[in-house]
Amino acid sequence: MQTVRGITYHMYGEGPEAVLCHPSLGLGQFLFHRIRPxxxxxxxxxxxxxxxVGDNGHFYPTLEDWVGDTIDxxxxxxxxAHLLGVSLGTWVMSRVAAVNPGQLVRSLTLIGATRGFSHGEQEIAARRQQLEHMTMREFAQNYADNTLTVYALPEVKENLVLEMGEVDKEKxxxxxxxxxxVRNEEVYRQIAVPTLVMVGVEDTRTPPAEADEVQKLIKGSEVKALPRCGHLAVLDQPQRVIHECRYFWTNGHMADD
Structure with missing residues (x-):
């Protein structure tokens, strides 16, 4: 366990290259537990x-701080390092890659990326109203039921609910x-590292058509649609994600199906 800027982080393995993983909204490092080993x-x-969230739940979240923490x-x-971001993590990691501090960024992998949300304020208001009438644990159960596919293991869904259920509503x-x-188009246009945009075929939050639009904005990037996956492919089909990531990081382009 290490600390920087007061943020606790964990390192596993001793490989010469690093993989930095930034999770989705309301989730922490648990999101990557099936691909980490x-x-x-x-x-x-x-x-x-x-x-x-979790170890760093006492901090209030901002996009600028998430990016700053990752850079530090x-x-x-x-x-x-290879940067891997899922959902919210794609906002963060794309901004880190665009800055490319110290030329340490080798590649960027985005899972569940989007250009942004057209009616963001309305969606926030709707979510706030929803949370006024349920506990965070109830919300987490609803989220898991509507986000994970039938291919995710039952214990994975249970642990996701436990993890998200502990998050403070206001945070x-x-x-x-x-x-x-926040929109992402200008950030994507600034990225100059090899980039793989992955999306679950069954993702209804950031669907394959949106991944195609993201890919068009990032020069030289590639898009890979993952079958039997929804928005959280790292939980639905971790072995497929591992395969695609390793191939891309080793060869600089995506694997052929």
């Missing part, structure tokens, strides 16, 4: 709970505010 045999896998962790580990909403009102 395999990847840490080859890479130094770096995980942390973003501000507002990247500098602290001082290894060339969850603040985290939502930080991304639902």
């Amino acid at each position: 395999a990847l840490s045999r080859e890479y130094t896998v770096v995980l942390w709970d973003p501000r507002g 962790i990247l500098r602290d580990i001082n290894k060339p 969850y909403l603040q985290a939502m505010q930080a991304i639902y009102t």
